[in-house]
Amino acid sequence: MKRKWAVGVGVFxxxxxxxxxxxxxxxxxxxxxxxxxxxxxxxGTAVGxxxxxxxxxxxxxxxx
Numbered sequence: 079m080k081r082k083w084a085v086g087v088g089v090f091x092x093x094x095x096x097x098x099x100x101x102x103x104x105x106x107x108x109x110x111x112x113x114x115x116x117x118x119x120x121x122g123t124a125v126g127x128x129x130x131x132x133x134x135x136x137x138x139x140x141x142x
Contacts, residue, residue, distance in 0.1 A: 097126025
């Protein structure tokens with residue numbers, strides 16, 4: 079059970095990292111020449127949030 083919780087937390091952290099990097103991509107040099115929220119950032123943020131949610135659900139279910 080502890081291993082499932084750790085996997086869930088790890089997936090949550092990866093999802094959050096993807097989401098945060100997508101949001102700040104322009105500021106860290108991964109975005110385009112203009113500072114604006116583009117379609118790739120929207121998709122990256124959405125994917126990150128979905129992955130983080132799946133990880134959180136998995137971790138919480140392992141604790142019950």
